[in-house]
Amino acid sequence: MGPDRGGARGDRRPPRGVALSSTSLVFENVSYAYEEAAREAVSDLSLSIAVGEWVGVTGPTNAGKSTLCLLAMGLAPHFFGGRLKGRVVVLEKDSRELSVIQRSAEVGLLFQNPFTQISGARERVDDEVGFGPECHGVSRLEVAARVEEAMALVGISQLAARHPMDLSGGQLQRLALAGLLAMRPKLLLLDEPTSQLDPAGTAAIFDVLAGLHASGITIVMVEHRLETLCELCPRVVAMVAGRIIADGPPDDVFNREAVQLRVGSPVFTRLAREAGLSPPWPVRLRDATAVFGRRLA
Amino acid sequence: MAGGLSLYAEGKSLLHRAHPLTKGALTLSAIAIAFIAPSIGWVLGIGVILLVLVTAAGVLRRLLAVAAAILLPITLLLLAVQGFANANNRTVAFALGPIVYYREGLAIAALAALRIACLVCATFLFSFTTRPADISEALMQRGLSTRMGYVVQSALQIIPQTLDMAGRIQDAQRARGLETEGSLPRRARAYLPLMLPLVLSSLVATQERAMALEVRGFGLPVKRVARFEFADSPLQRVLRWVLIGAVPAAIAARLAGWR
Numbered sequence: 001m002g003p004d005r006g007g008a009r010g011d012r013r014p015p016r017g018v019a020l021s022s023t024s025l026v027f028e029n030v031s032y033a034y035e036e037a038a039r040e041a042v043s044d045l046s047l048s049i050a051v052g053e054w055v056g057v058t059g060p061t062n063a064g065k066s067t068l069c070l071l072a073m074g075l076a077p078h079f080f081g082g083r084l085k086g087r088v089v090v091l092e093k094d095s096r097e098l099s100v101i102q103r104s105a106e107v108g109l110l111f112q113n114p115f116t117q118i119s120g121a122r123e124r125v126d127d128e129v130g131f132g133p134e135c136h137g138v139s140r141l142e143v144a145a146r147v148e149e150a151m152a153l154v155g156i157s158q159l160a161a162r163h164p165m166d167l168s169g170g171q172l173q174r175l176a177l178a179g180l181l182a183m184r185p186k187l188l189l190l191d192e193p194t195s196q197l198d199p200a201g202t203a204a205i206f207d208v209l210a211g212l213h214a215s216g217i218t219i220v221m222v223e224h225r226l227e228t229l230c231e232l233c234p235r236v237v238a239m240v241a242g243r244i245i246a247d248g249p250p251d252d253v254f255n256r257e258a259v260q261l262r263v264g265s266p267v268f269t270r271l272a273r274e275a276g277l278s279p280p281w282p283v284r285l286r287d288a289t290a291v292f293g294r295r296l297a
Numbered sequence: 298m299a300g301g302l303s304l305y306a307e308g309k310s311l312l313h314r315a316h317p318l319t320k321g322a323l324t325l326s327a328i329a330i331a332f333i334a335p336s337i338g339w340v341l342g343i344g345v346i347l348l349v350l351v352t353a354a355g356v357l358r359r360l361l362a363v364a365a366a367i368l369l370p371i372t373l374l375l376l377a378v379q380g381f382a383n384a385n386n387r388t389v390a391f392a393l394g395p396i397v398y399y400r401e402g403l404a405i406a407a408l409a410a411l412r413i414a415c416l417v418c419a420t421f422l423f424s425f426t427t428r429p430a431d432i433s434e435a436l437m438q439r440g441l442s443t444r445m446g447y448v449v450q451s452a453l454q455i456i457p458q459t460l461d462m463a464g465r466i467q468d469a470q471r472a473r474g475l476e477t478e479g480s481l482p483r484r485a486r487a488y489l490p491l492m493l494p495l496v497l498s499s500l501v502a503t504q505e506r507a508m509a510l511e512v513r514g515f516g517l518p519v520k521r522v523a524r525f526e527f528a529d530s531p532l533q534r535v536l537r538w539v540l541i542g543a544v545p546a547a548i549a550a551r552l553a554g555w556r
Contacts, residue, residue: 075508104514116505119513120458121450123430130524135443137519165458179513 023092024187024218025049025072030086032067032076041067041076042242045086051186054209054219056233056250058226059263064242065222069189072220073109074100091186105136108180109189110173112196117176118164125167125175126151126160132183143182150182154208170201177208188212190221206232226266230254230283238263251287255280304424312354312426317435319533319540323350324423326540331415333547335556337404340411347418356425364417372410379406431527438523447515459499466494 030045042064049055057065070076074095077084088095091106111117122128129147138146151157154174159167164175173193180188190209194202210232213219223229229236230250238246238253240262246253254265265273265281268288272281277295282288312320331343351357379402380390386399430450437446470490471477477487510516547555 073512075511079508079511100511101514101517104512104517109512111505111509113502113505116502117509119447119451119510119515120455120506121430121433121447123428127430127524131515132513134521134524135514135517135519137517137522140522140524143522143524165461176509183513 022051023048023089024051024053025091025220026087026089027068027071028087028089030071030084030088032071032085033083034067034076035081037082040242042071042239045242045244047237047244047247049218049220051218052213052216053235054213054221054233056229056236057220057222057239058224058229058236059239062241063239065239066191067242068239069109069191069220069222071095072187072189073107074098074103075109101135104132105183106185107187107189108183108185110177110180110191110193112192114169114173114176114196117179118172119179123163124160125156125162125164128164128175129178129182132179136183146182146184150178153181153211154178155204168201170197170204173197173201173205174208177205181212185217187218187220190219190223192222192224195224202228226254226264226283227268227285230266231285250283251280254283304421305428306356306359306425308355308426310354310426312350312422314528315426316527316529316533316537317427317431318439319537320423320427321432321435322537322540324419326543327419328416329544330547331412331419333544333551335551337408337411340408340415344411344415344418347415347422351418351422354422354426356422359425360418360421363421364414367417368410368414371413372406375406375410376403379403379409434524435527437521438527443521444516459495462498462502463491463495466491466498 025047026049027045027047031040031043033040041062045064045068057068059065067076070080071084071088072090072095074088074090076082078100084096090098090103093103095103118128119131122131126147129150130143133143133146148157151160154177156171156174156178159171159175164172167175173196177193188209193209194205197205206228209219209221221229221233223233234249236246236248236250236253237244238259245262246256246259250266253259254269259265260269266283268285269281269283272288272291273279275292275295277291282291327343327347331340334340334343348357351360380386380398381396381402383399383402383405385405386402388400390398390400390403392398433441433446433449436449437443441449467475467477467487470487475487475490476483478484
């Protein structure tokens with residue numbers, strides 16, 4: 001099974017044994033507009049994410065969150081075309097130097113819709129997980145080992161012989177994640193990975209991600225659920241209209257007025273504000289419990 | 298959700314274990330020779346061999362259920378059309394008042410029906426004993442490009458996936474009050490609002506899948522490692538060549554006057 005996940009959730013310390021000195025993803029004054037689009041999807045974006053970090057990205061619709069993931073993966077501009085200004089450096093390589101398929105050995109991108117992420121060509125779950133490593137020419141023995149490991153990590157080993165199309169949405173998303181993990185990525189980009197899942201499926205995915213973060217993988221996760229974001233991510237980037245308006249620990253980010261007005265705030269923060277508590281307001285359940293506990297006492 | 302478009306029936310028979318290309322050669326040559334063979338006797342012989350193989354593979358009951366549904370209407374139609382209306386009809390088999398049935402038509406219909414029966418029998422024998430993914434995998438191991446292999450594999454999965462998507466769209470439309478039950482015209486009308494979202498969803502899904510494939514490294518110019526080796530033997534290799542060679546031999550024999 002995967003690494004111990006219990007202590008990882010909400011733990012803001014960097015994973016043990018991982019140095020945060022080197023960068024995993026760097027955006028240097030990046031502006032990008034899709035082909036034939038009148039306005040830029042992201043503008044003057046500067047961001048540096050260290051190896052082993054788990055960064056949550058949030059913001060309203062058209063904030064540029066998905067575009068950030070597509071830029072990091074190289075799909076923008078390699079797949080979509082469009083105009084890119086500035087530099088995107090992924091694992092110390094400029095995005096212009098590598099194609100998406102070359103980068104896929106080190107970077108994985110999980111989309112919202114689990115249905116379209118499976119290859120659509122395999123009849124067994126374990127075969128589907130092995131699709132990526134096979135595309136990379138990995139040896140048969142190594143593929144088998146990676147498939148077994150990835151399925152165990154996301155908890156789908158018991159589904160190995162099932163047809164991918166017979167899985168539920170949550171199982172399918174875990175399969176898609178296993179397919180990426182079998183590639184042994186150093187950087188994982190997640191574009192609202194649980195937006196189409198039920199609470200149980202969502203919890204299962206987040207447990208897996210907590211385990212991956214603990215093992216040292218860099219994670220960039222786009223997420224709308226602010227409470228979840230605050231619980232899981234030690235660092236949050238808030239975006240509005242293609243620009244970063246706040247970047248830092250969730251307690252700092254969601255205590256800023258601009259973020260509260262334009263992005264929103266976790267329910268605990270709103271509750272504390274409405275209750276007339278003085279800032280800084282809590283952003284996590286455990287902090288809120290402590291604050292209200294003191295107030296009641 | 299829908300499963301894959303697979304008729305494969307789990308089994309451990311000799312045919313299940315045979316190399317997919319051996320089964321492919323058997324299927325194609327059986328069908329070809331059934332259509333080349335000049336008389337009912339020869340076609341019947343091929344049919345009997347196929348039935349023996351079907352029985353040995355343990356899929357006779359499944360085959361009979363599928364074949365009856367396909368062959369019964371075709372055979373009845375052939376018997377009626379050929380027996381009553383074939384241009385070469387001369388010898389009366391029986392007559393019911395003004396309705397006359399002819400022997401020549403009966404023979405032609407029986408031969409055609411037997412040939413179609415062989416085609417159905419051979420095709421389903423192959424489908425029941427071979428996983429679709431194994432076909433493309435075997436072809437890729439024989440030099441078919443990875444891209445073409447993917448096309449073959451995904452084509453076998455696309456119909457159930459599209460049906461699944463159509464079902465979801467229809468469920469959503471039904472929930473918003475669209476009537477999809479009732480008379481034939483009403484049901485036909487219900488398909489019109491299905492088409493646009495289905496086509497658009499399919500296009501969006503295709504784009505997303507293309508991206509997802511790139512993200513997984515599909516198309517990387519590296520030598521692909523076979524997922525597994527199929528069990529093969531010198532006997533199977535010889536058998537494949539014999540089966541493939543039997544087709545031109547049958548054509549040559551037919552041209553030389555085989556009757």
